Amino acid sequence: MEHHITWFTALLNKLLGPFVVRALHAAGMHVHDEHQPIPEFVAMSVMVVLVCLVFVLWLKPRLSVDKPGATQQVMEILITNPTNFGIRDLLDQNVGHHGRKFLAAVGSVTVFVLVGNLLGVLPVFTSPTGHPSVPLACALVTFIYFNYQGMRANGVIGYLKHFAGPSVFMAPLLFPVEIISTTARILSLTVRLWANMFSSELVYFTILGLFVGPVNSFWHKTPAASVAFGIFAATIPAAFVALHVFVAVVQALVFTILPTVYLGQATAHEH
Secondary structure, eight states: OOSOOOOHHHHHHHHHHHHHHHEEEEEEEEOOOTTOOOOOOHHHHHHHHHHHHHHHHHHHGGGGGSOOOOOHHHHHHOOOTTTTTTTHHHHHTOOOGGGGHHHHHHHHHHHHHHHHHHTTTTTTTTGGGTTHHHHHHHHHHHHHHHHHHHHHHHHHHHHHHHHTOOTTHHHHHHHHHHHHHHHHHHHHHHHHHHHHHHHHHHHHHHHHHHHHHHHHHHHHOOOOHHHHHHHHHHHHHHHHHHHHHHHHHHHHHHHHHHHHHHHHHHHHHOO
């Protein structure tokens, strides 16, 4: 959900905008706004990548087996934890003993979604996952990846047999149904992430906007009452920030669970 153009988007358009316009024109594509060819959700996606890159470069030389720091321990919780909701834990549960080789791919999407969801908590940024194009891109990456791994594990013909079912007589009926069902996962992953992040930000900004008018009205009448009301009003958005963080973490978890389930189904061998 794009509310305004952040400073980073404006800076990115100023530095790279002319190059992007020329590149799009060279590719025969129409530029809707030549002054802002890089939309907000693209700029915020770039910001997510930069934040993750800087963080990894900062953390890597500080990693230690003997004396792990607090940050390292927190990040290791994403991989494995006592609740068995870490990325590696979910791969072990849903894929099996060979699932850990998918850790880098699944983990990359998980971290991108998590950081992208949480980015909107900061007032100077917006969540790129609040725009449908970003969840769609993540869903397409996931869809292509688990189908590719399914074909690698079983061969193209063997993988397609998964969609035909165990009975030769039912295959003509089951095959198109299973193909449609599998393809629908793109829509399912996209809508689930986008709708939750969009609604979370919408509720937050709506509640915040409801308090702006009364605060301004009180200020012109009784400034003291306005200050008191403003303090009360400030606690309400804080509660919705906590809710937004909760939704962001849950949606990142869902975007980890489902890809591991899909990988498990795609790479399973027929017996």
